[in-house]
Amino acid sequence: MSNETHVATKGTGRVITRFGAELLVQCADKTTLRCTTKRKLDNAACGDWVDWQRNETGTARIDKIHKRKNDITRLTYRGRPKTIAANVDQLIIVSSWLPEPIWSLVDRYIIAAERLNAEALIVINKTDLAEEYATPEDWEALKEYEHIGYRVLHVSGMSGEGIDELHKTMSGKTNILLGRSGVGKSSIANQIMPDAEIVTANISTSGEGRHTTTTANLYELADEAYLMDSPGVRDYVPDNLDAIQLANGYREFIPYLNSCRFSNCTHNHEPQCSIRQAVEDKEISPNRYQRYLDALNNL
Numbered sequence: 001m002s003n004e005t006h007v008a009t010k011g012t013g014r015v016i017t018r019f020g021a022e023l024l025v026q027c028a029d030k031t032t033l034r035c036t037t038k039r040k041l042d043n044a045a046c047g048d049w050v051d052w053q054r055n056e057t058g059t060a061r062i063d064k065i066h067k068r069k070n071d072i073t074r075l076t077y078r079g080r081p082k083t084i085a086a087n088v089d090q091l092i093i094v095s096s097w098l099p100e101p102i103w104s105l106v107d108r109y110i111i112a113a114e115r116l117n118a119e120a121l122i123v124i125n126k127t128d129l130a131e132e133y134a135t136p137e138d139w140e141a142l143k144e145y146e147h148i149g150y151r152v153l154h155v156s157g158m159s160g161e162g163i164d165e166l167h168k169t170m171s172g173k174t175n176i177l178l179g180r181s182g183v184g185k186s187s188i189a190n191q192i193m194p195d196a197e198i199v200t201a202n203i204s205t206s207g208e209g210r211h212t213t214t215t216a217n218l219y220e221l222a223d224e225a226y227l228m229d230s231p232g233v234r235d236y237v238p239d240n241l242d243a244i245q246l247a248n249g250y251r252e253f254i255p256y257l258n259s260c261r262f263s264n265c266t267h268n269h270e271p272q273c274s275i276r277q278a279v280e281d282k283e284i285s286p287n288r289y290q291r292y293l294d295a296l297n298n299l
Ligand SMILES: Nc1nc2c(ncn2[C@@H]2O[C@H](COP(=O)(O)OP(=O)(O)OP(=O)(O)O)[C@@H](O)[C@H]2O)c(=O)[nH]1
Pocket: 125, 126, 127, 128, 129, 155, 156, 157, 158, 159, 179, 180, 181, 182, 183, 184, 185, 186, 187, 188
């Protein structure tokens, strides 16, 4: 992880973090390199694949950002959009038995995954509390997610139960952990990568630690699994959805969407709505449909 041994003058790499104008790039040979960017590439973000070049003075610069699969953008406190993470393959949506699961929030994260064209993995933490706190409705909600093709994993950030299996689902992918406060994201991250402090300590030498709340760090784990993590990524929830985007975020709705009588059907009150029909026919879960209606009302 040292850049002194670097002999190449140009190459391709991946941004593993950024601090203000400075970016840390992991090169193909796994060494890391501090880079700046041309002004017009200023939106380079953690997770981006980039071409870099070293000039005569020894400093390196990013010359090209490769086309992204997707990106997560948030507004800065000045109201400007800022990309905080790029090229995310899997959203690990963490809930726990205490604080209790909020299925409407899980739906919202799933919508984000569908919009990003990323996989969604539902993780329920604190297995030790299931017996005391899990309700029949909770188990039903989990069954419904599995029924429409989402994987559900039960883990313990405390004992480490299920963590190996979680790690397996991450392999070959760039993953992010999401979930509300107290569900155990830090505990899970620590279980997955007990050595992560080392990486953090390395990059913090560039100063400007206050940026760590918005910038993400990319951690490479065994089996080519990557975890992209930061408080700003963890509490990301998609907003500014319209009714069409919302409906498209419920994947079990998709086969029916073109069969409604009205092309701009909101699947709420309209006659001859194929979604409402599918709910009646028990093809679509009434619970998910009700949460869709609640979300629609809150747009
Ligand atoms: N009983 C139980 N408690 C757990 C488990 N995993 C984590 N906790 C506890 O849950 C609390 C919250 O865990 P954190 O890892 O800080 O949760 P977080 O999601 O990172 O929270 P924020 O940083 O607020 O977003 C802590 O007191 C943990 O010790 C578990 O498997 N079982």
